[in-house]
Amino acid sequence: MPRRTVLKAAGLAGASLTLPGFWRQMAVAGAPAPQQVHLQFGDDAARQVAVSWATPAMVGRPRLRFGSASAGFGTEVAAQTRTYVDHATGREIFTHHAVVSGLDPSTAYRYQVLNDGAAPVGGRFETGPAGRAPFRFTSFGDQGVAGQSYGSPYSAEVVGYIEALKPVVHLVNGDLAYADLQQYPGATWDSWFGQIQPSAANRPWMAAAGNHENETGNGPNGYASFLTRFWVPDNGLGELAGYFYAFTVGSVRFVVLQNDDVCYQNAGNFYVRGYSGGRQRKWLEATLAAARSDPAIDWIVVCMHQLVMSSAVAGNGCDLGIREAFAPLFDAYGVDLVLCGHDHDYERSYAVRGVDRASPTLRPRVASTATSVIDTTKGAVHLTLGGGGSIPLNVYGGHQSAAVAKVIVDKGSTLEGDVETEVADWSAVTDPAQAFGFASYDVDPGRPGGKTTITATYYRSSLVPGGPPSVCDRFVLERPRRG
Secondary structure (H helix, E strand, O other), X not given: OOOOOOOOOOOOOOOOOOOOHHHHHHHHOOOOOOEEEEEEEOOEOOOOEEEEEEEOOOOOOOEEEEEEOOOOOOEEEXXXXXXXXXXXXXXXXXXXXXXXXXXXXXXXXXXXXXXXXXXXXXXXXXXXXXXXXXXXXXXXXXXXXXXXXXXXXXXXXXXXXXXXXXXXXXXXXXXXXXXXXXOOHHHHHHHHHHHHHHHHOOOOEEEOOOHHHOOOOOOOOOOHHHHHHOOOOOOOOHHHEOOEEEEEEOOEEEEEOOHHHOOOOOOOOOOOOOOOOOHHHHHHHHHHHHHHHOOOOOEEEEEOOOOOOOOEOOOOOEEHHHHHHOHHHHHHOOOOEEEEOOOOOEEEEOEEEXXXXXXXXXXXXXXXXXXXXXXXXXXXXXXXXXXXXXXXXXOOOOOOEOOEEEEEEEOOOOOOOEEEEEEOOOEEEEOOOOOOEEEEEEEEOOOOOOEEEEEEEEEEXXXXXXXXXXXXXXXXXXXXXXX
């Protein structure tokens, strides 16, 4: 009799795997315990949370128990199992996802994840607020795994800093584990999720897939590892589910993109520009239009990996593909804040809207040179936040700002692609001293008829690992409160 049917995750974000009774019994004997526990929000952070975890082998009846923080585990939810075979090693990866809906807003819950024959693993989470309410979120990109190549001591250290800030949600701006560059990709992902579990088991870590999530042989576009290990809100596009998505916390609509679809730079394991056939751009326009027309939404925050703007001398730079496909939609629908990684440093743009039409690189036009309090109805602020811990091999030591920036304008004959240059008059603030750091954002909904604000703080990591971080940059975004 066949052992079972393997359902691979690439393009099957909603797939599940069911064991026949015989194999379910076999899986109980010496069953491994859950590991790599992490949380994600559904489309409405006030009502839906997914608890995800992994096991090193198939297990019987993976499930979640949960209840309010003051009560017992009164509810049990069966988990959906996703699996794929890692192309580099032939190892099968097993992940489990239990989705809980109908929760109460701003409410603390405790939970256990378990399977037959193994001890449960417990944790706690809190749902997001409903409607206009204050909350905090955090972000960084380009993390890596401490103790591995493309990681550093900061890769692990930053997890504790995020947890100390206690955000409602943390955004990871792409390039998570750098598994595509390792001999054992699956083990690298295991290590990364183990590294972030002290925070990610308590609050959702919502990730964008960057170029280093693109892995040879793992799915038609290379993102099977990402799609298998994360449960994210459904974008309604079938085989493209999981690549990009949106969710709401309070009065903020977060939009998470996958930029390899539009980038000219060939920076992954293989070149996948155009894989969505334009469907991501259409989805983005519909998503932004819906958010801007919703009277309950004040803010639109985009999380993605590659950059519209970066003036790092030796970094990846800007990508014309994003400027052509996505940036006009940011302008048209009044996106407020764009969070990126890709270059391993910190840079803040002025508020930008529109482009210099005489520029062959579609250079963004500065709409306001304010740096302390910024009215985002005039334009969006872009942040490069690639200091999550990955060793910046070509920009180590902090941001080396140039009067001109390079813009990747075609695939070209190298990984980097063909390059043009432009005056970087859109660059407002950089950190010349340190490559590593992370950001925190405090949302104040304001009062009816007044303004709502987001206070952003960028923390520079200590120049010596283990030391305390320090405030490097702080600014306020403001816009009229709607409704």
